[in-house]
Amino acid sequence: MPGLESAIAALSIAGVAVFAAAGALTASRKQMDPIGFILIAALTAFGGGTTRDVLLGVPVFWLRTPELVALAAGMALLVYFTAHLAERRFVWLLWADAAGLAIFAVLGADAALREGASPWAAILLGMITATFGGLIRDVVCDEIPLILRREIYATAAACGAAAFMALHALGVDRVAALGIGAALGFGLRGAAIIRGWSLPTYRARPGREYPEP
C-alpha cells in the first residue's frame, strides 16, 4: 500500500519536526549552546519512536534515515536563531508538543498492531510512544514533566490511539483512521491547553513529600 507507507512517512516527518521544535524551545529555556539544542531536539523527536521500536524489536527508525536526523538538527538551529522573535515561547512549546503527542500516539498504536501486539498493549504503546519524547526532554532538562500537569495529556494520547484502533477494527481505511485518530488527540490536547479541560483528578489528599532520603 504505497498510500499507507506515504502517510506514515509523512506523519513521522511531521512528528519529528514538531517534537524537535518543542525540544529546542526547552533548550532555549535552559540557555544551552547550539549543540545542546540539537541533542535535546533529537532526544525529544526520536525518544518516543525509539522506545516503540526497541519494545517491538524492530530496527530503530532514524538510524538509516539521515534526512530525519538532519531535519531535527535543522529545526534545532532554526529555533536557536529565531526563538527570540516569539512572544510567548512556552505556549509555542505546548502546541508543538501537542502536535507531536497526537501524531506519535497513532503511529505507536499502528506499529504495535503490525507487530502482533494485543489491542490493550497497542493503546499503551501508543501512549508510551507519544509521551516518552517529551518525558526524556523534561527529565534531561530538569523541567517538571508535562504529564504531571492537571490538564488532559496522557488521556489525549490514549483517546487518539483508541479512536484509530476502533476505526481500523470497524474497517475504516488505515490512512483515514490514522488521520482521524491524530486529529482527535490533537483536538483534545488543544482544548486542554486553551480551556484547561481535565478529567476528575484524584484529590482525597495531596501527597506529602517523601521524608528526606
Place this chain on the structure above:
Amino acid sequence: MPGLESAIAALSIAGVAVFAAAGALTASRKQMDPIGFILIAALTAFGGGTTRDVLLGVPVFWLRTPELVALAAGMALLVYFTAHLAERRFVWLLWADAAGLAIFAVLGADAALREGASPWAAILLGMITATFGGLIRDVVCDEIPLILRREIYATAAACGAAAFMALHALGVDRVAALGIGAALGFGLRGAAIIRGWSLPTYRARPGREYPEP
C-alpha cells in the same frame, strides 16, 4: 517443566499487581487523572521487566499478554477509587514496592541465567529489573527515588538475586530457589522499612550541590 513455568507466571502476575498498585499510589500523591493512574501503574509494573527483556534481547513480556495490561489498568482504577480509604498511603506504597522489588529481583536473575549471562551480570540484571520500575515511576512523577533513601533497598534486591543463584548452583529446585530468594529479599527490605536497617553509608562528607548550571 510446567511447574517452573507456572511459578514464573504466578510471580510475574504478583509482581505486576503490586508494582501497579505502588505506581497508582504515587499517581494519587500527584493528584493525576484516571488515565494518568493507568499510565504510571503500567510504567511501574512493566518498567523493570521491560528493561530486562530489552537488555537480554528477548520479546517484551507484556506485548502479547493482554491479561497483564488489563491487570495493571484494573489495579490503577482500584487504587483511584479506594486509596482515600487508606490511612497512610505512603506506607502502603513502600510495602507494595518492597514486594515488587523482591519478586522482580529473582525473576531478573533467572531470566539472565537462561540467556547465558555471567553470574555477576545476572545479579546486576536482577537489581536492574527490581529497581527500574520504581525508578521510572519516581522520575516521571518527580519524586525522590526510593533508591536514595538510607535504608537497605538495592541491597535487598542484590541479596535476593544472589541467594536464588547460590541455591540454584547448589542444585536446589528452581521453583524453591525462586521462592526463597524472593522471600529473603522481601524480608530484608521489610526489616529496613520497619526497623530502619541500613548498611554503613558513606559519610566522610556530604556532597555539596553542583554549582548552578
Place this chain on the structure above:
Amino acid sequence: MPGLESAIAALSIAGVAVFAAAGALTASRKQMDPIGFILIAALTAFGGGTTRDVLLGVPVFWLRTPELVALAAGMALLVYFTAHLAERRFVWLLWADAAGLAIFAVLGADAALREGASPWAAILLGMITATFGGLIRDVVCDEIPLILRREIYATAAACGAAAFMALHALGVDRVAALGIGAALGFGLRGAAIIRGWSLPTYRARPGREYPEP
C-alpha cells in the same frame, strides 16, 4: 584486525573504569551504602554503551563479560573506601566523567558505522553513548545533569565523534582515528573544565519555570 579489536577492548575497559569511578563519586555525594555505590557505578559505566547496543540491535556488551562487571564493582568499592582521601571529590568526578565522555563518543560512532548507520546518525549515536551514562547517573541520584551546565559538554562528544569519522573517511587507520577523536573530545571538555570554555548559549530570555502542575 586484532589490533583494532584490542584497541576497542582497551578503550571499553578504560571507559568503564572512569565512568564507574564517576558514578561512585556521585554515590558518595549522596551518602549511599556499598551496594548503592556498585549499582550507580554500573549504571554510569554501562548506561551509554547499553543504550548504543540496544539502539543498534546488537547484544549488550557487559552481559557476557564478567570482567567488566567485576571492574565496575571493584572501582565502586575502591572509591567507597578511599574517596575521603580526595581533597575535592567533585573535580575528580568532572575529570573521570570527561574521560568517559570522550572514550564512549568515539566508541559509539564506530559501532554505529559498523552497523550501517548514516554518518549523521553515527555522530548522534556517539553523543548519546557518551552522555547517557552520566545522564542516568544524575537522574537516578537526583543531581542536575552535567549536560545542563554552560561549559562545553555534548559539544565535546560531538567533536570527538565527528573527528573520528572525518579521519576514518579520509583513510586514516581506524585505531589512530579512534585515539585522535577521543583525545580531541577529552581536550575540549578538559579546556571547558579548566578555562570555562563555552559556545555562545541562547540568552534572549531565560526560561521561566513551568507553572506548578
